[in-house]
Amino acid sequence: MVAKLKIAVIGAGSIAWSSKIIHDLLHTPTLFGSEVALVDIDARRLKLVEGFARRYASELGADYKFYSTADRREAVRDADFVVNTAMYGGHGYYEKMREVSERHGYYRGVNSTEWNMVSDYHTIWGYYQFKLALEVALDVEQYAPNAWLLQVANPVFELTTLISRETRVNVIGLCHGHLGYKEIARALGYDPEKVEFEAIGFNHVIWLTKLTYAGRNLYPLIDEWIERKAQEYWARWRLTQRDPFDIQMSPAAVDMYRRYGLFPVGDTVRGGTWMYHRDLKTKQQWFGPTGGPDSEVGWMVYLARHEWYSSLLEKIASDPGVPISSFFPQTRTDESLVPIINSIANDQPATYQVNVPNTGAIDGLPGDVAVEIPAEVSGKGVKRPQGLKLPGKILKAVLWPRMLRMEMALTAFLEGGRQILIDWLMLDPRTKSEKQAEEVWDAILSMPENEEMARHYRG
Amino acid sequence: MVAKLKIAVIGAGSIAWSSKIIHDLLHTPTLFGSEVALVDIDARRLKLVEGFARRYASELGADYKFYSTADRREAVRDADFVVNTAMYGGHGYYEKMREVSERHGYYRGVNSTEWNMVSDYHTIWGYYQFKLALEVALDVEQYAPNAWLLQVANPVFELTTLISRETRVNVIGLCHGHLGYKEIARALGYDPEKVEFEAIGFNHVIWLTKLTYAGRNLYPLIDEWIERKAQEYWARWRLTQRDPFDIQMSPAAVDMYRRYGLFPVGDTVRGGTWMYHRDLKTKQQWFGPTGGPDSEVGWMVYLARHEWYSSLLEKIASDPGVPISSFFPQTRTDESLVPIINSIANDQPATYQVNVPNTGAIDGLPGDVAVEIPAEVSGKGVKRPQGLKLPGKILKAVLWPRMLRMEMALTAFLEGGRQILIDWLMLDPRTKSEKQAEEVWDAILSMPENEEMARHYRG
Numbered sequence: 001m002v003a004k005l006k007i008a009v010i011g012a013g014s015i016a017w018s019s020k021i022i023h024d025l026l027h028t029p030t031l032f033g034s035e036v037a038l039v040d041i042d043a044r045r046l047k048l049v050e051g052f053a054r055r056y057a058s059e060l061g062a063d064y065k066f067y068s069t070a071d072r073r074e075a076v077r078d079a080d081f082v083v084n085t086a087m088y089g090g091h092g093y094y095e096k097m098r099e100v101s102e103r104h105g106y107y108r109g110v111n112s113t114e115w116n117m118v119s120d121y122h123t124i125w126g127y128y129q130f131k132l133a134l135e136v137a138l139d140v141e142q143y144a145p146n147a148w149l150l151q152v153a154n155p156v157f158e159l160t161t162l163i164s165r166e167t168r169v170n171v172i173g174l175c176h177g178h179l180g181y182k183e184i185a186r187a188l189g190y191d192p193e194k195v196e197f198e199a200i201g202f203n204h205v206i207w208l209t210k211l212t213y214a215g216r217n218l219y220p221l222i223d224e225w226i227e228r229k230a231q232e233y234w235a236r237w238r239l240t241q242r243d244p245f246d247i248q249m250s251p252a253a254v255d256m257y258r259r260y261g262l263f264p265v266g267d268t269v270r271g272g273t274w275m276y277h278r279d280l281k282t283k284q285q286w287f288g289p290t291g292g293p294d295s296e297v298g299w300m301v302y303l304a305r306h307e308w309y310s311s312l313l314e315k316i317a318s319d320p321g322v323p324i325s326s327f328f329p330q331t332r333t334d335e336s337l338v339p340i341i342n343s344i345a346n347d348q349p350a351t352y353q354v355n356v357p358n359t360g361a362i363d364g365l366p367g368d369v370a371v372e373i374p375a376e377v378s379g380k381g382v383k384r385p386q387g388l389k390l391p392g393k394i395l396k397a398v399l400w401p402r403m404l405r406m407e408m409a410l411t412a413f414l415e416g417g418r419q420i421l422i423d424w425l426m427l428d429p430r431t432k433s434e435k436q437a438e439e440v441w442d443a444i445l446s447m448p449e450n451e452e453m454a455r456h457y458r459g
Numbered sequence: 460m461v462a463k464l465k466i467a468v469i470g471a472g473s474i475a476w477s478s479k480i481i482h483d484l485l486h487t488p489t490l491f492g493s494e495v496a497l498v499d500i501d502a503r504r505l506k507l508v509e510g511f512a513r514r515y516a517s518e519l520g521a522d523y524k525f526y527s528t529a530d531r532r533e534a535v536r537d538a539d540f541v542v543n544t545a546m547y548g549g550h551g552y553y554e555k556m557r558e559v560s561e562r563h564g565y566y567r568g569v570n571s572t573e574w575n576m577v578s579d580y581h582t583i584w585g586y587y588q589f590k591l592a593l594e595v596a597l598d599v600e601q602y603a604p605n606a607w608l609l610q611v612a613n614p615v616f617e618l619t620t621l622i623s624r625e626t627r628v629n630v631i632g633l634c635h636g637h638l639g640y641k642e643i644a645r646a647l648g649y650d651p652e653k654v655e656f657e658a659i660g661f662n663h664v665i666w667l668t669k670l671t672y673a674g675r676n677l678y679p680l681i682d683e684w685i686e687r688k689a690q691e692y693w694a695r696w697r698l699t700q701r702d703p704f705d706i707q708m709s710p711a712a713v714d715m716y717r718r719y720g721l722f723p724v725g726d727t728v729r730g731g732t733w734m735y736h737r738d739l740k741t742k743q744q745w746f747g748p749t750g751g752p753d754s755e756v757g758w759m760v761y762l763a764r765h766e767w768y769s770s771l772l773e774k775i776a777s778d779p780g781v782p783i784s785s786f787f788p789q790t791r792t793d794e795s796l797v798p799i800i801n802s803i804a805n806d807q808p809a810t811y812q813v814n815v816p817n818t819g820a821i822d823g824l825p826g827d828v829a830v831e832i833p834a835e836v837s838g839k840g841v842k843r844p845q846g847l848k849l850p851g852k853i854l855k856a857v858l859w860p861r862m863l864r865m866e867m868a869l870t871a872f873l874e875g876g877r878q879i880l881i882d883w884l885m886l887d888p889r890t891k892s893e894k895q896a897e898e899v900w901d902a903i904l905s906m907p908e909n910e911e912m913a914r915h916y917r918g
Contacts, residue, residue: 114882259881260878273885274885274890275881275885275893275896366825392873393870393874395866395870396866396870396879397867397870397878397879398882400863400866401882401886404859404860407859408855408856410855411851411854411855414851415850415851417852419718420852420856422718422732422734423573423732423857425888426573426732426734426888427573427886427888428886428888429884429885429886429887429890430888431733431888434741437734
């Protein structure tokens with residue numbers, strides 16, 4: 001079975017992301033013969049990625065036709081798959097809004113809220129990002145109406161919901177955060193590849209509803225780990241934590257488990273209410289010495305690392321004397337993007353963690369809200385499970401507040417006007433006065449970069 | 460058409476409420492011949508109300524069989540209608556929780572939130588009230604499965620939703636707040652009895668979707684009133700406002716209209732985010748010199764007036780020498796409770812403002828949430844309109860946040876545990892720290908009155 005496809009990758013100039021996709025394609029012979037259109041607004045970076053892809057493909061003898069274009073519609077036209085990895089504006093733009101917010105008393109920015117503390121999951125201040133993602137989706141609707149749109153760029157929860165409501169496009173949102181279950185398995189002494197798991201909810205807010213080894217429920221071992229091993233683990237971890245992202249077994253995760261009844265998985269642990277995030281000191285207590293990935297410390301580490309990794313890849317890409325394959329493993333990564341393309345294109349059913357409109361998958365949530373669930377994906381599309389259950393406290397004290405923020409962010413984007421921006425902050429324990437809320441938005445909207453956004457939100 | 464019914468009134472000892480129901484029954488000849496079971500846990504007050512009812516009936520020559528009982532199930536058994544007006548604990552109990560809250564920095568109490576600032580609309584601290592209302596509903600389910608339960612006691616939004624989810628009882632929630640449209644008509648110079656209106660949303664959060672006179676849309680006149688007359692009106696009103704409830708045309712109402720696009724009706728004006736309610740001074744700017752009904756001033760006025768009115772009625776009831784009818788008008792009040800009983804019992808279709816599960820009535824809201832809408836009520840039951848529309852900003856910045864609080868309050872009541880109480884305050888701009896939230900709940904739950912509630916919320 002070999003499908004010759006057209007695949008468009010939007011935002012391919014970000015080599016840190018696109019190199020992974022390219023690597024996985026090159027290690028998927030069942031997709032050989034396909035063409036891959038790489039799109040970006042940064043011509044220099046795009047050329048670099050195109051060269052990288054071609055050279056890497058020839059090193060491996062993998063049969064793909066890679067080409068680059070600045071014309072998004074040309075790339076999308078008649079595509080079978082469109083992968084959107086594009087983040088509008090670059091990190092610097094959002095860091096500037098964060099700085100402005102902090103000057104007005106909003107630590108880590110007005111965008112951070114209960115259950116979305118992830119520093120580049122741009123929702124209420126993501127006007128341009130929402131616009132870009134919707135424009136891509138509308139292009140798909142018009143120029144490739146039968147294509148699958150794989151939404152990889154964040155905020156996956158908001159954008160998958162937005163696109164599925166506003167267009168007729170087949171959209172799947174993808175994230176790798178659910179792989180956090182592997183860390184849990186490792187902590188319990190199990191081979192992550194041999195355990196079975198289920199984690200459901202919204203993207204970045206998923207909860208472990210199943211963890212088994214050969215049919216045996218491992219939850220009692222989590223309880224045992226907490227009782228007998230956590231203290232020692234944390235003592236060592238507090239001394240040695242190098243990676244701010246090393247928080248799957250943190251005190252925050254265990255505390256969330258105690259409070260809500262299921263273990264949080266992956267990026268979920270980065271969330272929670274302000275009780276975990278009020279200031280750096282609080283974050284350090286819950287997320288280790290760096291304060292976790294979303295403290296001012298951890299986020300600086302992330303940005304620096306991302307920068308360093310990107311420039312390393314760019315160096316590799318621009319030096320023809322270096323064999324690219326020597327920098328990469330000889331198998332696919334554990335990203336599900338390319339396997340999903342394969343499952344759909346070659347009708348090879350397999351189960352993946354996807355973000356799709358709920359339509360009955362999880363009880364107690366509306367049908368038109370994107371949930372993150374395991375689903376069978378094949379040539380026939382996405383086959384959702386039905387009637388999955390979550391405890392009432394997770395539904396109503398976690399997912400509903402998170403869903404409210406999504407609905408407010410989508411409404412702000414779709415309808416404009418100043419009111420919803422103010423209301424956004426009237427639900428925030430950092431807000432001390434109405435004046436503070438008005439002023440921080442004034443300041444954000446008067447940034448020269450936000451001229452169009454300011455017109456949209458003019459009251 | 461004369462139906463001989465059994466009607467049970469739960470909480471009838473509160474003469475301020477029950478005297479209205481009795482009055483309206485006595486002025487509804489099509490229900491003559493019915494028996495009315497009055498129930499209360501306060502035997503003295505109940506006897507007083509029973510005497511009042513019998514004497515008033517005989518004065519008017521109205522044929523009803525009134526009797527009182529402390530046995531709720533006896534009253535409910537085989538009833539055709541059960542009216543629940545009971546508020547657990549009396550005002551003093553809630554005022555005590557408010558005081559405790561205020562000592563911990565929660566002005567007007569932890570129960571007050573965005574879009575529920577009404578001082579006796581008890582949600583998160585309404586454990587006993589929820590329990591009582593659900594027990595009454597379960598009695599109805601068991602002993603009078605075909606009866607209609609008319610839920611008059613607040614919180615109508617929460618309790619109607621709760622009962623409709625947890626029992627198979629036919630429930631309608633009733634409130635008279637929508638009559639605020641009459642004030643709007645009067646301000647515009649129109650006879651309130653001659654205008655037509657529609658106001659929809661959730662109980663206490665309803666928005667004017669229609670106001671017409673002989674087919675003419677009156678909204679442009681509201682705009683004109685705001686532009687030309689509001690300033691003068693408010694200047695006079697600031698000098699003369701005697702009734703804290705006189706806020707239908709307040710600056711708060713007009714500001715909400717500007718922000719959300721539709722005019723708020725009745726108790727809706729008492730809501731809004733903390734921007735209208737932060738402290739007495741803020742409340743005074745928006746709601747007049749008393750700060751509106753839900754400031755510490757306005758609420759004192761309400762409680763004192765309620766006390767005074769109740770004791771006056773008790774005096775009338777206990778003095779056989781006084782003709783009761785001389786204290787009351789000769790027609791029905793504008794409450795819809797008794798007319799609704801008549802419409803159902805005698806199959807006389809008419810349109811009423813009711814609170815019932817949405818099931819498609821308002822677009823963009825779940826089916827199992829109680830909405831307040833106009834609906835035709837008859838012997839066939841409640842015929843909901845379908846597909847009513849509200850602006851996205853009202854849906855997502857007002858109704859969704861309000862719905863979230865309802866869901867959290869219901870989950871707290873149904874599932875218990877401490878977590879959801881804390882999360883409730885992590886969405887509150889009054890919360891300055893996690894410690895503050897923990898401490899206020901510790902203080903509330905250690906009140907001797909809250910022993911059972913504390914067990915329920917033990918973490």
